[in-house]
Amino acid sequence: MSDKKARVSLAGSQDVIELPVLEGTIGPDVIDVRSLVSKGVFTYDPGFMSTASTESSITYIDGDAGVLLHRGYPIDQLADHSDYLETCYLLLKGELPDAANKQAFTDEIKRHTMVDAQIAQLLNGFQRNAHPMAVLISLTGALAALYHDSLDVDDAEHRHLAAIRLIAKMPTLAAMIYKHSIGQPVMSPINSLTYAENFLHMMFGVPAEGPNVSSVLAKAVDVIFLLHADHEQNASTSTVRLAGSTGANPYACISSGIAALWGPAHGGANEAVLKMLNEIGDESRIEEFIAKAKDKDDPFRLMGFGHRVYKNFDPRSKVMRKICDEVLADLGVENDPLFRIARRLEKIALEDQYFIERKLYPNVDFYSGIILKAIGIPTSMFTVIFALGRTPGWISHWNEMLSGPYKIGRPRQLYRGSPKRDYPV
Numbered sequence: 001m002s003d004k005k006a007r008v009s010l011a012g013s014q015d016v017i018e019l020p021v022l023e024g025t026i027g028p029d030v031i032d033v034r035s036l037v038s039k040g041v042f043t044y045d046p047g048f049m050s051t052a053s054t055e056s057s058i059t060y061i062d063g064d065a066g067v068l069l070h071r072g073y074p075i076d077q078l079a080d081h082s083d084y085l086e087t088c089y090l091l092l093k094g095e096l097p098d099a100a101n102k103q104a105f106t107d108e109i110k111r112h113t114m115v116d117a118q119i120a121q122l123l124n125g126f127q128r129n130a131h132p133m134a135v136l137i138s139l140t141g142a143l144a145a146l147y148h149d150s151l152d153v154d155d156a157e158h159r160h161l162a163a164i165r166l167i168a169k170m171p172t173l174a175a176m177i178y179k180h181s182i183g184q185p186v187m188s189p190i191n192s193l194t195y196a197e198n199f200l201h202m203m204f205g206v207p208a209e210g211p212n213v214s215s216v217l218a219k220a221v222d223v224i225f226l227l228h229a230d231h232e233q234n235a236s237t238s239t240v241r242l243a244g245s246t247g248a249n250p251y252a253c254i255s256s257g258i259a260a261l262w263g264p265a266h267g268g269a270n271e272a273v274l275k276m277l278n279e280i281g282d283e284s285r286i287e288e289f290i291a292k293a294k295d296k297d298d299p300f301r302l303m304g305f306g307h308r309v310y311k312n313f314d315p316r317s318k319v320m321r322k323i324c325d326e327v328l329a330d331l332g333v334e335n336d337p338l339f340r341i342a343r344r345l346e347k348i349a350l351e352d353q354y355f356i357e358r359k360l361y362p363n364v365d366f367y368s369g370i371i372l373k374a375i376g377i378p379t380s381m382f383t384v385i386f387a388l389g390r391t392p393g394w395i396s397h398w399n400e401m402l403s404g405p406y407k408i409g410r411p412r413q414l415y416r417g418s419p420k421r422d423y424p425v
Contacts, residue, residue: 003356006031010041026060042412052233053409054241058091058396059232061327063309069093079319084225085109085195088167089390091230092399099279106195112168113189113198115176116146123180132177132384133262137255137368138300139173140166144251151249153402162250170388175202178381195310196222199388204376216330217375220323224368227316228386231309236260236267237390237397240313242409244398257394258387268381270369273304274379277338286344305349306359313361320367327371342370 004021017039019030022360030052033043045051060069068075070091074349078087082096089097089105097105144151147165152158163388172189179186179202187202190211196218201211231237240257244250261267292300307314328334346362349355372382 001389004029006035010039015039027062027335042414044414048238049363053238054401056233056397056400058096058400059230059393061232061309063307064311065256065375066310066312066315068231069392075227075315076319079223079226079316082226084229084389085167085196087226091392091396092163100127108164109168109195110189110191112165113172113191115169117170118146119173119256120176120186123176126180128181128183130181132181132381133258133387135177135180136173136384136387137258137262139177140170141251143169144249149250153244153247153249156403159250159399159402160174161400163392165396166250166254166391170391171199172202174381174384174388175199177384178378179204181380194218194222196225200375214330216326220327220371220375223319223323224371224385225389226317227368228389230390230396233397234266235263240394240398241401244401247263250395250398253398254391254394257390261387261390262383268384269303269365270372270386271379271382273366273369274338274373274382276303277341280341282337282339283344284349286341290348290352302345302349302360304369305355305362307363310363312359314363316364317362317367320364320371321362324367324371327374331374332340333374336374338373339370342366348401370394 004023006019008017008019009015010017010225011061017036019035022030022032036042042049060072061067070078070087073082073090073096078090085106086097086102089102098242118143119139120175122137123139126138132225143165147162150158176186185207187205187207189198190203191198191217193201193211193213195210197213200213200218200221205211205343227394233241236257239260240253243253243256248256264272280286289300289302292298293302346366349360349362355361369379369382372381372385377385
């Protein structure tokens, strides 16, 4: 704690309240307002845009500078030199693993990729056209019924085992949900494959053939997972922490995070990109839609441009743009009409003064949506892929909270309802 103090005076009172000012490793100072409740007042911050709800050592974001750090490592360096499972280890453990620890962690993940047959029976109870996110929420929560003997959240070993199980089984669950939706047999994981290869094999493989996964596509999927692994105290992560603060089991907490991610304002951005491209439909209509986007009275918005947090540029988008080029070239679909529209929109956004002045650059969702579409993943599965990639971030924040003293979450409110009144008799 620094020696800095913030002083607050309330109208009608001569008292001055001194509040401690906390300093992080990097980033803005934070005024500690916890003592205000003893003075009979709360702070008011809809959306929690100016409130630090927790202390964390996992991820740091500077939206103005376009910075995203995981345990201090820049996201572009992790994307270039690391891989998804190593980044999972980093988020969970706090440091990069040496070769032996990385191998041990990878092996431990592979030992838990299988899913109990009872989960498959539960899956078969869903209609084939059920939304994949609804199914994923249910199957994730159901894991608590299978592992009821290792749900002690105060036991560090139980928490570690839950983390391993969730990271290991999420690709299997996602692929099972997709296979069920199209009426194909579920593919079992193959532990000789990498994490991303295994996912693609379970998604698109068939029992009559051996695994045949493109290294380019596997790399792209691994990077997509990595770039989505964590993003600080967003809506779904905060939901996981809030649920965890009650002592709820990890599968219930992650299921609550998936539910929050399902909201179109949070996890549906890359799906919205594809819907927008389909709405434009043809290159000849691009100028028409650009004009609509510039018209402040028109409700149309270009999806996948700009970011709520990153006011300059999304540091993940540069990595994703390179991967997008590689995927489209590998699949030979550069001339697909939808992708031609996307490329034209990208060029306009990077050159048109309207977009440059407003810093409406293509973000990670713009490119990830194009990549997933090119690979053959339906838009209804996009948010499931997001949830898969975000799982280590959720579980790392949950574990961090439970590893030290914590309080049950209890936001306050500004009451605007009727004052006390008597029931009419």
